Amino acid sequence: MEPLGPQDPLLPEQSSAGDSPADASAEPPLDSSVEAPSSPLGVTAGLARPWLRHYPKEIAHSIKYPNYNIVQFLINAVNHYPDHTAVHFMGKTMTYRELHTGAVRLANGLISLGVAKGERVAIMLPNCPQAVVSYYGVLLAGAVVVQTNPMYVERELEHQLSDSGAVAIITVDLLYARLSRVRGNQPKEGPLPQLKHAIITSIKDGLPFPKNILYPIKQRKDGFRADIPYGSYGVVAYKRLIAMKHQSIELPELAEGSELAALQYTGGTTGTPKGVMLTHRNLVANTLQISAWCYKAEDGKERFLAAMPLFHVFGLTVLMNMSVLRAGMLILLPRFEPDTVLQTISQLHPTIFPGAPTMYVALINHKAAAKANLSSINVCVSGSAGLPLEVQEQFESLTGGRLIEGYGLTEASPVTHANPLWGTRKIGTIGVPFPDTDAVVVDPATGEQLPVGELGELIVRGPQVMKGYWNKPEETAKVLRDGWLYTGDLATMDEDGYFTIMDRIKDIIIAGGFNIYPREVEEVLFEHPAVREAAVVGVKDAYRGETVKAFIVLKEGWQVSRSQLDRWCRERLAAYKVPHHYTFRETLPKSMIGKVLRRKLLEEEAETKRSAEDKGE
Template identity: 40%
Template sequence: MDQRNERAMRPWIASYPDGIAWDVKIDTRPVHEQVLAACAKNPLATALDFMGGTTSFGELARKITAFAGALQTQFGVKKGSRVAIMLPNTPFYPIAYYGVLRAGGIVVNCNPLYTVKELSHITANAGADLLITLDLQQIFEKAEQLVQLGHVKSLVVCHFPDALPLPKKILYSIAKRKDLAKLRKSPVRDRIAAFNELIDRKETPSAVVIDPYKDIAVQQYTGGTTGVPKGALLSHANIAANMSQIDQWGCGLFYPPAKVVAVLPFFHIFAMTVCMNVPLCNGTQVVMLPRFELKALLDLFARTKANVLPAVPTLLSAIARAEDPNISAKLASLEVAISGGAALPNEIRANFAKKSKALLAEGYGLTEASPVVCCAALRVPSKPLSIGLPLPGTDIRFVDIDNREVAAIGENGELEVRGPQVMTGYFNNDEANGEAFHDGWLRTGDVGHMDEDGYVFLVDRTKDLIICSGFNVYPRIIEEALMTHEAVEENNVIGVPDEYRGEAPVAYIKLKSGKSVTDTELKLFLADKLNKIEMPREIIFKDALPKTLIGKLSKKELREDYAATKAKKS
């Protein structure tokens, strides 16, 4: 392909930062092989930091290998066995994750905050007989019920205090022992194996030959906010390719002496790839928090001097709103923050810049793409409000929502993706696979356009699109306008049935503490920012807005709330 044709097909290449090539060679070696190689290269370096307790790369490798051996000998894990992991961010998670892969198994991630009903669907659908979890009572009791319901046969249970440095371990065992499950009294105690005892056996796993392109590494469930979760099948090559793409895009950002903060949960695809796989496979330290608390995060920066923060907009918003007068000093080590998981409002971007000098780059991805598709440059500024450029080796296009023809530059359409990171398909779901792909391209459900320089801009999701009097109304445009009002802290816009217009936008608002505004005042404020069709029919004020389990504002609960309220009135 000559340069003229390539620019026409891939206009983003001309906008790539210096030193990055689109057609770079993509590394598809299985991730567990890469992390064990990194461990062997520098075994004394610190791999994991959890609450001040550290794990070296050498120790990490020994535990991964020993755990893989125990999985094979005690539980019969082999190539293709599905093993569920239900753990918060602790050192146990990467050991379990890489151990399962080394044994030949397939990781099935489970969110510890899911209900037993949701967990039952995932484990039963995947056929995961073994579940690795924690002895914190609020988590263990769900695992216990899964065994009792027959969805899981056996449990490997990690002892939470073992993750802590010695002083904290002693204090926790004394002061917080009521938070720990009493495993010996569990009705499923004969189905439980202790994680540390399996490691202590120091068994050597047998070799497993992996075909990176055919063998599945992770079965990641997605779509729970809009329907029954589907298991996206991510091959070893899919995951490794996305790591390689991100590595190239980072221009050395994820190499020592960098330290990457993992406050996003590893069971989420964004954190699994960007917070764990990419840095650890490069021999870079990962600094963990089990959950997000602003003070704990700021203290972590002050203690570790970490410099890379993958985040979601709600986390960045909390930093932007923080009233700590010393926050800039505490965040002084932060060089790059990467926002993903949801759209980043410009208001949050602007307020974050007042608290930190770090480059704030917005990225975009989805579970089915392992997950990253596009990202703003991580070393130099990108176009404002853009999600950046397609990663190396990634092709994208926008197609007309109605006729599926390729949209022209600047015209809105549904984003479609093609690249080595795109999943092999959904597990046992031919109907969903048929809907997910169009002429070999992955349909994302996201609406936007590309400009003449190849920068990508998203306006909304096709499922969130509001058809109002025959016109397309994008909730994100309304949400962005609302965020510019000084009293608005968060907002979420949904479409509701309307007898005259078919659908109409309704805005839910959470106000900042100490601020007040009426719906009439807000509509006057929006008058020169939105057209008449985009103007919300109603503005509803709430003390809190529902979020998904990784912090995205959720429309599903708002639609249910609106329907329930209307039903009561009728």
Template identity: 40%
Template sequence: MPNLATFLLHSAAARGDRIAVRHDDSTLTYAELDEASARVAALLRDRGVRPGDRVALTMPNVPLFPVVSYGILRVGGVVVPMNPLLKAREVAFTLHDCGARIVLASPLFAGEVTKAAAQSGTACLVTEPVAFDDMLRAHEPMPGIVDRTDDDPALILYTSGTTGTPKGAVLSHRNLATNTATTAETLVQAGPDDVLFGGLPLFHAFGQTCTLHTAVSVGATLTLLPKFEPGRALEIMARDGVTVFLGVPTMYAALLHAELPDGFDASRLRLAVSGGASLPVEVLHGFERRFGATVLEGYGLSETSPVAAFNHPDRPRKPGSIGQPVRGVEMKLVSEAGGQVPPGEVGEIAIRGDNVMAGYWNRPEATEEAIRDGWFHSGDLARVDEDGFYFIVDRKKDLIIRGGYNVYPREVEEVLYEHPAVAEAAVVGVPHPALGEEIAAVITLRPGAEATVEEIRDHVRARVAAYKYPRLVTVTTELPKGPTGKILKRAIVVADR
């Protein structure tokens, strides 16, 4: 399948009258999505977009996102999605770095994008509802799709840049097509009668592959939520009969503690998928008890399209584990010296397979550092057991070394989540003159719950070795989060010092 847009063509031909995308009362059937994206392709072609050109887009989870995204793919372009909340300086960097020919921007976020486009010399097209609709109607749908090879770029996803300048992970048509097929067929096991929850940002790898392309590849319905809010998510789950919920751990924690609407019915929900960060075991079990659906945890990165490991639905699972490598993917744990570590010991996850990116856009040195002998080095630390199940310990850069002892924040966070008053928790290391680093915990409390700093500290101290418990505990109203809802440890402020 040389062009990822083939997914859409097949589903439109097989079930054109079925709803492909829903956003509240707004819907697009597969036939409508097919035609609208073909008009976008014609528009872009007339604006000078040629195969291989990068086309950026910045918009929330609305039906126009898949319309534009598949339109770019149809004309042979490379999709460069951006977080709508980026400021002009950040947008300009991405546009300049990838050499985007044109950027399409939602009117809600056009101010920063138009400034950035002017700075970078990129053509900008604002998707004003009436004007853009008229523009599309003026273009006849482009017939067919432009042929691409398996190795041609389809998508460039810019990493968060936590360790410096953002880098664009280049994902090919093969990367995304194989990872989508693996997700749809062996993990989610999706079909045309499924309704997938679309609360994950579509500009992110998780949302791109596991919701948008997975739904389209099988002709399922994707119901969108532009900004996650637990009350709205519950309404959508009941209203649209969501069968597969996909989210990050903070979404699960929020739904676990949210008040259920009167008459709430999520009986069609059969599966929940968690990724993006480690899901606390207490949250996993609590969600399953409340909603009656199995939660399967997986693991991946933008650089791996993203899915690399998963608790497979047709095999025994292990709560707290990210599961086993998915179809077509190999994983191993390596030491600092590069050798493979045995089961039970901690090592860095290395990944090889059709899902691994071609490299970072125009960053040959960063690519060589990340991909060695065909293996992508993730920066994540894990253990693997005798059954081949992997357990994330932490990000390599999040490791805390206190007085010469290694402390993995994930282990301490799991204990914090066991406290009945704790809603969310993050553990970080802070500088200490004698120990090198001290352990700090920042938590939020469940609605109506009360707990003192001393109670939280004593709870952990009773359950872990003396060098592991947090001496510094901060109770706050909200933890900083990124666009996918992942807790941003780099932005955490420790008050109790």
């Protein structure tokens, strides 16, 4: 086995409240008596930080962040727990020793292909063992990971590969045809001349016997024929690459904390996706912050259910990085399917299950949920959208575990806030800032800090905040100012330091001069016993400028009329907030992590209107 480096403990020492982080570049310790540096944008010195009073005693106000490469978590795990299961996928397991060995072999293979330190390597894989091996292999080679959504169409894929300058991509055979159309017939002369290598694996490579034999048979029955020109155009078989022996190759020294670890592209809901530059320190810090929040978790004992995609920053940090930090078992599911999730929980007994609200909604409304054994679940962190109270209460009743709402964004690696798991929770809030994380509500127009209870833009700073956007200094300057990240989200802070997100600034509906926040209306609709999912948008209105439209998915077997929903809302909302239009649907458009895409609803609405106008209706 390769030498693994020093015998570091799995968890670095936490500072007591008020101690300064070990890393000289760390943010100031967040003791309530410490003054923050003044800001030219009106954020005052002497932030009160009332949230620190509500930290459970087990959570330190500040954490020491070692100058780690994120791979050090894997090295620590294999030093201490080499034979523990690191990954479970469809019945096949991989120990920490095997995971590390695979990552080292892949790193050697990448270097043999000419991948140099600092170059970008794209990983376009669903949840499978190769995705985990590839992540650590790319980093061990000294390269930068570019996580790529397997659902991308050619236009999106070409943009990301071109923008990042990726020199290689690791993907599955099922996606090769799409990739080849992007690269062209002569890759060196096509639109992506820098993309020299395509490393191709197959889902079967991560399956146990006999599933690995049966899977290709099923592929052929489904009409898939792998026509991959291995040996041409830089196309290499993943299995062959990691099987090769490279006696003369030495891995580079691990990149330091300040160096770039990943380009994590934003979802593109606000325009062209941008590459968020996350350093090793960003990822290490956020993983340690999450671990501090989950202080009852035990090294070598936790099982993490990964129904969220690892290529998304939430899955990357809260699942993969956190699981490896804790030497846990990462239970991979290729996609979220309620039947499979319930069966997996009953059989494999995961203890930690991060997800999106829509996942928990699907599970509590599943016909088999009441009979499933979900008692192993201890911790669930919900992100990507607001968590309705009814969903939280029902899921906790089913599992006996704790389901909390948190908040984050890709630009913060991603988590900045969460409700305490075993402390004072405030329903409907995103909780309080993490250790070493400051948060302030400011006036969007002036940048002045607003008093407790007033609505404004949430800004944050901390060691998890990105370095900036890749090759976009002007875009970076818009959101990173004087060390603060401007989130674009509207929020309030109460006297205890708990924050509540109202909506994205761009999602506000202005009807007749009144501001309406979609989330507030959605919460009321969610309370109706017939409503399974709800999304609210603003649509053009000749009289009011905009008006409220609700898209509703009903629970199975339920019926409700528009007039009934109207009465329900009028009893609970001011008249100007009540939806004027209701549309009932079977499903709502969602991202890969289950976030409802309001933008997509608006696009569909505009297309429907254009079609009607073309028909003269």
